[in-house]
Amino acid sequence: MQSLVGAGTDGFTGRSTDRFRVILLLIAAAYLYLNLFALPNAPFLLGGDQAYFWMDGQRMLYGDQPYRDFFQFTPPGTDLFYLVMFKLFGPYIWVTNMSVLVLGVALTWICYEVAGEVIEHRPAALCSALLFLILIYGKALNGTHHWFSILAVMSAVRIGQTPKAARWTIVAAAALLGVASFFTQTRGVAALLAFAIFLLWKRSQARETWRDLARSEFALFVAFAVVLITLNSWFIATVGARQLWYDQITYVRRFMVHGLMSQFMGLPEPVSLVTLPGLAPYLFIYAFLPIIYVLALWRCWRDRRNPTFRWQPATLLTLVGLFLLMEVASSLNWLRLYAVSLPGIILLVWTVGRTHRVRRYALVIMWILISATAIHQTLFRYRSGYVMIETPGGKTAVSPGTYGKLQSMMRHTEPGQFLFQAAGPSIYLPLQLRNPLFMDAVETNQQTRPEQIERTVQQLEAKKLQFVLWSPRLDAADQFDRSTEQAIAPLRNYIRERYVRVQIFSDQDELWERK
Numbered sequence: 001m002q003s004l005v006g007a008g009t010d011g012f013t014g015r016s017t018d019r020f021r022v023i024l025l026l027i028a029a030a031y032l033y034l035n036l037f038a039l040p041n042a043p044f045l046l047g048g049d050q051a052y053f054w055m056d057g058q059r060m061l062y063g064d065q066p067y068r069d070f071f072q073f074t075p076p077g078t079d080l081f082y083l084v085m086f087k088l089f090g091p092y093i094w095v096t097n098m099s100v101l102v103l104g105v106a107l108t109w110i111c112y113e114v115a116g117e118v119i120e121h122r123p124a125a126l127c128s129a130l131l132f133l134i135l136i137y138g139k140a141l142n143g144t145h146h147w148f149s150i151l152a153v154m155s156a157v158r159i160g161q162t163p164k165a166a167r168w169t170i171v172a173a174a175a176l177l178g179v180a181s182f183f184t185q186t187r188g189v190a191a192l193l194a195f196a197i198f199l200l201w202k203r204s205q206a207r208e209t210w211r212d213l214a215r216s217e218f219a220l221f222v223a224f225a226v227v228l229i230t231l232n233s234w235f236i237a238t239v240g241a242r243q244l245w246y247d248q249i250t251y252v253r254r255f256m257v258h259g260l261m262s263q264f265m266g267l268p269e270p271v272s273l274v275t276l277p278g279l280a281p282y283l284f285i286y287a288f289l290p291i292i293y294v295l296a297l298w299r300c301w302r303d304r305r306n307p308t309f310r311w312q313p314a315t316l317l318t319l320v321g322l323f324l325l326m327e328v329a330s331s332l333n334w335l336r337l338y339a340v341s342l343p344g345i346i347l348l349v350w351t352v353g354r355t356h357r358v359r360r361y362a363l364v365i366m367w368i369l370i371s372a373t374a375i376h377q378t379l380f381r382y383r384s385g386y387v388m389i390e391t392p393g394g395k396t397a398v399s400p401g402t403y404g405k406l407q408s409m410m411r412h413t414e415p416g417q418f419l420f421q422a423a424g425p426s427i428y429l430p431l432q433l434r435n436p437l438f439m440d441a442v443e444t445n446q447q448t449r450p451e452q453i454e455r456t457v458q459q460l461e462a463k464k465l466q467f468v469l470w471s472p473r474l475d476a477a478d479q480f481d482r483s484t485e486q487a488i489a490p491l492r493n494y495i496r497e498r499y500v501r502v503q504i505f506s507d508q509d510e511l512w513e514r515k
Contacts, residue, residue, distance in 0.1 A: 057082025178227030
């Protein structure tokens with residue numbers, strides 16, 4: 001069994017390469033630290049979907065289990081990661097921010113390593129890594145399953161680019177794809193199909209026998225399946241394969257996939273003349289990814305017989321990027337698209353750098369863009385206004401509005417107390433509060449099922465929770481499916497019947513206390 005790409009380039013070697021790696025990692029760590037921690041050492045309180053995984057990690061720390069004690073529709077890899085971090089260092093805000101920092105440095109490093117097998121010019125490879133760090137990851141700063149899975153996929157690509165023949169190259173790459181699907185169920189599968197097609201393409205160029213191809217494909221799929229089943233084995237044994245299949249596959253397919261054109265293609269806000277300047281960076285990523293993959297694939301096919309062209313590493317990267325793009329297209333969202341854009345960023349720099357006359361000027365423009373964006377992001381973070389607050393989850397930097405909310409909530413609650421935050425888990429970690437319900441949050445769309453609302457009402461009645469944090473946005477119907485308004489009506493009516501509103505915060509969230 002041979003390596004995926006066979007003999008070719010040795011990539012970046014030598015002391016100069018080590019210097020580039022060190023410089024890159026130092027820049028990445030410094031940039032991320034400045035955007036994740038208010039100097040000298042206070043973490044900014046982050047938001048977004050990552051808070052769900054922090055809450056899950058907290059719950060597992062206290063003995064709860066996903067799929068049985070709380071709702072989860074993604075694989076448990078990210079929950080387990082935060083569980084391990086909380087076990088090692090405690091459930092504190094600085095731990096989550098440091099996790100985002102380390103994840104960003106790792107992604108930047110793997111971007112440079114993969115680029116090094118495609119781009120001959122070292123400064124250009126360095127440029128691609130920093131483009132990804134500043135324009136993509138720095139925009140999100142969100143430690144969700146998307147980034148963990150893309151790290152595993154790109155690590156598999158890097159192994160697949162190994163020039164030296166190795167018996168277990170395919171097995172190792174497939175194992176990492178299995179790890180990717182332990183974080184995002186579809187990501188490893190999409191990349192697996194890209195690897196399988198690449199092996200078929202490679203056979204026609206390397207003149208391998210059909211038997212060799214069959215053995216390689218068999219090793220690829222078997223290694224993937226074995227690793228994925230092994231990682232999920234404990235959950236299969238405890239909650240059952242049927243429950244796991246429903247939560248990760250059936251539920252997602254029925255209620256999470258909304259189609260390409262739904263909700264403004266997953267942009268942060270609708271496209272208009274007013275919002276167009278702010279949406280321009282997002283629209284650029286939306287537009288250039290499919291174009292760059294088509295151009296790169298055409299170039300790989302055209303120059304496949306050119307002895308000086310590294311067509312195999314470039315082809316593998318292009319196929320993986322293309323299949324990842326098709327994976328997220330079924331339910332498009334800017335964060336998902338950003339997470340799978342890493343191959344496209346490398347191929348963009350590679351395409352530009354193929355023309356030597358253009359490369360010098362293009363690299364200068366890219367470096368100016370990287371520097372200006374990094375400076376703007378960092379200055380905006382510090383000039384946006386923040387205040388320090390001591391919380392049970394540690395000292396943190398927050399906006400003035402969040403400061404007032406947390407201060408008030410600390411007067412009403414104490415660490416370890418049960419509370420249900422209906423609109424999303426933003427306060428559990430800083431206030432060290434706990435959600436005892438099966439439901440993680442309520443949505444005004446088809447993702448929240450009537451049976452889930454019924455179970456939530458039953459648990460609220462049984463556990464007699466003192467407080468519920470409600471959001472007025474849950475009182476409005478979903479603009480794309482108004483029929484869902486009635487789905488959460490039983491919960492809304494129960495809270496208004498059994499609870500009394502005691503405070504409205506600056507963000508319009510409402511604190512309700514049990515009568």
